[in-house]
Amino acid sequence: MIESQIYSFAPLEIDCSGEWLLYPSSSDGDFRDSIMTIGQLVPVLVEIDGVKAKLIAGRSRVAAAESLGLSVKAIAVIAGDDVSRALIHLEENRSRVADDALKLAVFRYLYSRMDKKELSQRVAPLLGIKPKARDMKLWLEWMELSHDFDGVLADGNIPLAAVTVLSKLSEEDKAAVLPYFKNLGWSRSNAVNFLTWLYETSRRDSKSVATILEEKDLSLARENESPKDGVARLCKSAKQIRYPAFSELLKAQEKIVSEICVGTKWRVESVGNFETGEVMLQTRFKSRDVMQRAIEDLSSIQKSGGWDELFELGREK
Amino acid sequence: MDSKIKIPSHLQGIEKIYVDQTMVDAPLTKRVTSRLPDLPVEVVDPENFPHDEQGEGQSLYLKEYKGKFLRFCPGTRYYHCCGYRIIHIGENCPMACSYCILQAYFQDKVLKVWANQGDLFDELGQAFSADPGARFRVGTGEFTDSLALEAATGYSRDLVDFLQDYPNVALELKSKVIDLSWMDVVKRTDRILPAWSLNAPFVNEHEEFGVSTLKERLEAAKVCADAGFRVCLHFDPIIRFDGWREGYAEIVDMIFDYLKPENIAYLSMGSFRHMPHLKPIIERNFPETTYIFDEYIIGNDNKVRLLRPLRMRQFKFIVDRLRKHGMDKQMYFCMESTENWQDTFGYTPKDLGGLGKHLMSQAFGD
Numbered sequence: 001m002i003e004s005q006i007y008s009f010a011p012l013e014i015d016c017s018g019e020w021l022l023y024p025s026s027s028d029g030d031f032r033d034s035i036m037t038i039g040q041l042v043p044v045l046v047e048i049d050g051v052k053a054k055l056i057a058g059r060s061r062v063a064a065a066e067s068l069g070l071s072v073k074a075i076a077v078i079a080g081d082d083v084s085r086a087l088i089h090l091e092e093n094r095s096r097v098a099d100d101a102l103k104l105a106v107f108r109y110l111y112s113r114m115d116k117k118e119l120s121q122r123v124a125p126l127l128g129i130k131p132k133a134r135d136m137k138l139w140l141e142w143m144e145l146s147h148d149f150d151g152v153l154a155d156g157n158i159p160l161a162a163v164t165v166l167s168k169l170s171e172e173d174k175a176a177v178l179p180y181f182k183n184l185g186w187s188r189s190n191a192v193n194f195l196t197w198l199y200e201t202s203r204r205d206s207k208s209v210a211t212i213l214e215e216k217d218l219s220l221a222r223e224n225e226s227p228k229d230g231v232a233r234l235c236k237s238a239k240q241i242r243y244p245a246f247s248e249l250l251k252a253q254e255k256i257v258s259e260i261c262v263g264t265k266w267r268v269e270s271v272g273n274f275e276t277g278e279v280m281l282q283t284r285f286k287s288r289d290v291m292q293r294a295i296e297d298l299s300s301i302q303k304s305g306g307w308d309e310l311f312e313l314g315r316e317k
Numbered sequence: 318m319d320s321k322i323k324i325p326s327h328l329q330g331i332e333k334i335y336v337d338q339t340m341v342d343a344p345l346t347k348r349v350t351s352r353l354p355d356l357p358v359e360v361v362d363p364e365n366f367p368h369d370e371q372g373e374g375q376s377l378y379l380k381e382y383k384g385k386f387l388r389f390c391p392g393t394r395y396y397h398c399c400g401y402r403i404i405h406i407g408e409n410c411p412m413a414c415s416y417c418i419l420q421a422y423f424q425d426k427v428l429k430v431w432a433n434q435g436d437l438f439d440e441l442g443q444a445f446s447a448d449p450g451a452r453f454r455v456g457t458g459e460f461t462d463s464l465a466l467e468a469a470t471g472y473s474r475d476l477v478d479f480l481q482d483y484p485n486v487a488l489e490l491k492s493k494v495i496d497l498s499w500m501d502v503v504k505r506t507d508r509i510l511p512a513w514s515l516n517a518p519f520v521n522e523h524e525e526f527g528v529s530t531l532k533e534r535l536e537a538a539k540v541c542a543d544a545g546f547r548v549c550l551h552f553d554p555i556i557r558f559d560g561w562r563e564g565y566a567e568i569v570d571m572i573f574d575y576l577k578p579e580n581i582a583y584l585s586m587g588s589f590r591h592m593p594h595l596k597p598i599i600e601r602n603f604p605e606t607t608y609i610f611d612e613y614i615i616g617n618d619n620k621v622r623l624l625r626p627l628r629m630r631q632f633k634f635i636v637d638r639l640r641k642h643g644m645d646k647q648m649y650f651c652m653e654s655t656e657n658w659q660d661t662f663g664y665t666p667k668d669l670g671g672l673g674k675h676l677m678s679q680a681f682g683d
Contacts, residue, residue, distance in 0.1 A: 204610035243612050245624050273614035274625050275395075276654065316629035317660050 003076045006043055009053055011066035014046060014074070016055045020086035022106050023093045027060035035064040043073040045092060047085065056085050057092035083113050090126040098127040101154035103139065108150070111143040138163050148174065152181040159188040165195040169209060173202065176210035179220055180234065184227050194235050197242035216241055249274050249313055256313075260306040264297035274314030319351045325468050327411050327494055327527045331428070332374035334358045335366070337381045340432040346379050349430075349469050353377075368425065375411055375426040377469065382431035386440045390459065395617035396652040397666045399585070400673025401489075403459040404441065406472050407431055410462045412493060412527040415603035416554050419460070421595045428461075430470055438479050445483040453483075454673075454680045458491030458512070467496040474499040477509055484508060487680040489549055493528040495537045500544065507682050510582050511541040512549035515572070517564030520556055524606065531568060535575040542580035547682065549582050553651055554589035555631050556608045557623065562634055569638040578643040583679045586635060587651035588628040590620045618652070625657070632661045647679060 044058025055062060056077055065072045079085040086109060098106075110123055119140070120131040129136050142153070142163045149166060152158045158181040166174060177195060186194070202209045218237050221230055240247040249270075257268045267282045281298070285291040324331075334356050340346050341360055350358055356377075361367065363380065386405050392398025407430040409423045431437060445453060457463040457473065467473050473490050477499045480486050484505065491512040503509050513534040516524075521531050529537075538548045550572065558564070572581075589608065596609050616622040623631075632650070639648060649672060650658060658665045669675035 200610040203607050206607070243624075245612050245627055246614065249624075249626075272617055275614070275617055277656070314625045315656065315660055316626045316633065 002078075005076070007046070007048075007053075007074045007076060008071045009046070009074055011062050011070075011072055014044070014053045014055050014062050014072060016059055016062055018054055018056070018082075018085060019109065020082055020089050021055065021057075021059055022086060022089060022109060023059075023096060023102060025059045025063060026096070027063045031060055032064045032067060035061065035070070036068055040065065040070070040073050043075045045077050045088060046074045047079050048076045054085075057089045083110065086110060087122065087126070090123065094126055100156065100160060103127050103129075104142075104150055104154055107139050107143055108147075116140055135160065141167055146171075146174075148178060149181070152178070157181045157183075157185050159186065159191050161188050162186075162191045162195055165192060165199050168199055169195075173199075173209035176208075176213055183221070184231055186231055190231050190235050194231075194238050197238040201238075201242045212241065246273075253310065253313055256306045256310045260301050260304045260310070264301060265294065266297060266301060268310070270310070270313060277311040277314065279310055319348045321354050322352045322468055324353070325494070325496075327465060328469060330375040330411060330426075330527075331356065331377050331469075333376040335361050335376055335378040335380075335427075337361060337363050337379065337432065339363075339381045340379050343379070343432045343434070345430070345432045345434055345470060345472070348471060349377065349379060352469050371425050371427060373426070375428060377466070378427050378429045379432040380429050381433045382429075382436070386431070386437045387444050387455070388459075392652070393618035396654055397650065397658065397672050399649065399651060399676050400454070401676075402453055402455045404437075404455050404457050404476065404488075405431070405460060406437070406457045406476070407466070408460045411465050412462065412525070413602075414493070414526070414528070415524040415599055415606045416556070416589055416591070416608075418591060418595060420598050420602060421592060422460070428466060430466060430472065434472075434475060441479070442483075445480075445486050449485055451485060452677055452681060453486045454489070454677050455486060456489035456491055456510075456512070458489070462492050462494065463490040463512075464492035464496040464499075465494055467498060471498070474502055478502045480508065481505070487677075489680070491549070491551065493525065493534070495529050495533050497537060497540060500541075503546075506545035507547070509546060510549050510680060511538065511546055512551060513538055514551045514553065515568055516552065516554075516556070517558070517561060517568055519558055519560065519564045524556070524603070524608075531571065535571060538580075539575040542576055547580055547582040548576065550584040551587075551651075552635060553585060553587035555586060555628070555635065556589050557611050557627065557631065558608055561631065565631070565635050566638055569635060569642065573642045578645070578647070581644070581647050582682070583647045583649060583676055584639070584644065585649055585651045586632060587653075588623050588631065590616065590622040590652065592619075593621055596621065617654075629657060629660060632657070636661050646675070649676065 040061055044061050045056040046053040047056055053074065056079060062072050077088055079088055086106070090106065106123065106127060107119070110119060114123070120136050124131050124136050129139070138160045142160060145163065145166060149158060153160065169177065177198065180194070198209045198212060201212055205212070216237065218234060225233070253270050261268060265283050269280050271278050271280050283294045285294055331353070334350060334353065336346050336358060338360055382405070384405070388403040388405055390398060390401045390403055407428070409428045410417065410419055411428055457476070463473055476488065480488055481504050487508050487510060489510040489512050490499070491514065493514050515531060515534065518531060538550070541548050555565070593615070599606055599609050612624045612627060613621045614624050622628065636648060646669065648662070655665045655667070666672035666675070
């Protein structure tokens with residue numbers, strides 16, 4: 001598969017346009033300087049087809065040599081087809097970090113050319129993914145999606161895990177949620193929760209996600225709102241839409257607690273999702289004085305009539 | 318009794334019978350294979366059951382069971398459990414109800430039947446005779462439907478016959494099918510409790526597959542009541558859907574077209590609850606099902622259950638309706654808190670002397 005002879009080519013004799021060159025060129029000033037001072041330490045890989053050499057791996061070295069007016073040392077490999085060329089390319093670049101954008105490019109390129117089992121067993125390890133890992137299942141699921149979300153995945157705005165929900169959405173609903181990921185970067189849990197809440201609401205209410213987004217006015221961005229605040233707002237709204245009764249209980253609880261605890265450092269929370277009416281009180285102190293004050297505050301707030309209301313939250317008498 | 322039968326519709330998905338090497342000569346094996354003579358039979362080594370060969374079709378596995386046959390129903394300390402004891406006769410069910418927990422327990426379509434009935438009867442005999450003063454309320458409908466395989470196995474009939482010698486045991490046969498073939502061996506109708514699950518017609522029509530209709534169940538309950546049995550009814554799982562009030566009102570009213578309150582030993586109610594990992598299984602197996610997207614929370618037993626005020630509204634509605642028909646202390650909750658008992662019934666299990674004790678009295682007709 002690999003010849004031992006080292007060839008020398010002028011850079012322009014090497015065809016660097018192959019689609020299998022999936023890793024981006026990593027050429028920078030330091031690399032060029034290194035080639036200039038020390039020379040090319042490792043030959044590039046080419047496939048010789050008549051007089052033409054197709055590059056299999058080593059784009060940065062060819063680019064550096066071209067800019068320096070040097071020839072390129074190369075080893076010839078026999079690949080035969082695009083899949084083999086891509087696999088050799090990936091193998092040669094194995095030590096490089098593969099981000100989601102690169103993995104996406106690789107899987108998109110090879111998905112139509114290999115069966116799923118081969119993709120998991122031969123390609124995944126070259127990208128640092130175990131063949132049976134959950135991530136590999138997610139990648140295979142992503143391959144079934146249209147390319148519409150590829151850009152936001154490559155940009156890091158949407159996590160791969162979102163595919164489990166995206167794949168359940170209709171084309172109309174996918175189009176409706178895509179804009180939320182164009183300019184906002186979402187964490188894995190926020191993205192999955194946001195999409196899940198919208199999807200489940202649509203199933204529960206027999207309405208499309210697009211209709212829900214329109215009805216509930218989940219605007220994409222607000223003036224002077226940071227991306228982080230925007231994501232937090234959208235998640236909160238989606239959760240309220242998904243859990244309206246639970247959200248009402250939470251709202252009632254917040255109101256009662258704010259009245260009970262006003263002017264103190266005590267925090268009160270209902271525990272157990274309103275199953276029991278139990279509440280938990282918390283405060284912090286680091287001196288006897290502050291502790292004494294907390295005890296006095298507690299003695300004072302325990303007289304509030306709000307407690308009875310709080311204990312009854314969730315009951316239906 | 319042991320000749321070829323007309324296979325009921327809910328058993329027509331069974332394609333093969335597997336028999337443990339040690340169970341080839343078991344009476345149950347001979348009965349099943351003679352009742353289902355057209356099905357291929359394969360004798361298997363239980364250590365090497367051919368799981369990989371299982372396809373979409375169901376199979377019946379006559380197995381030598383080596384575990385405990387008499388078990389406690391798993392309850393939790395946060396919610397009141399009815400204290401029912403389980404007689405473990407097999408696992409899995411040929412019917413398909415979207416909400417069924419068995420989907421999470423058993424990933425395959427192998428219907429297991431414990432063919433070593435002698436071992437089962439030995440264990441039960443020892444337990445039930447250890448203290449003849451001790452009473453037992455037992456049932457077989459926990460890991461399987463009590464009567465789903467009855468046409469093929471005659472298991473419940475055997476059990477009913479065996480329990481004639483134990484008047485301290487009340488056996489509940491809980492099912493969603495109609496099979497009354499066990500009735501002819503009953504000598505004491507006050508020790509056998511035929512039981513059926515009920516639900517709103519919408520749930521029966523959209524979420525239960527391969528089962529009998531509600532009308533058929535109530536007709537069968539009436540046959541039993543007319544024969545001197547008291548029956549048990551179970552509203553579990555209660556589910557919210559558009560029009561649930563009308564749906565549950567309809568089935569509650571329908572009960573009393575067939576039965577009188579005194580025909581009912583007890584009636585349970587339980588809101589849909591499940592281990593969290595059941596939800597994706599339901600989503601996969603029943604893609605049309607939407608009640609799983611209702612407002613559920615994680616309860617104190619770490620199971621998913623409907624938000625308290627939402628399920629309480631359903632309980633109150635159903636209980637009010639049942640009370641109008643004369644139902645009273647026969648009603649109980651499966652796995653609800655003291656507060657929810659108080660808010661719905663106006664009393665708690667403690668006021669009844671404890672739920673387990675109360676239901677024991679109801680079962681034995683004290």
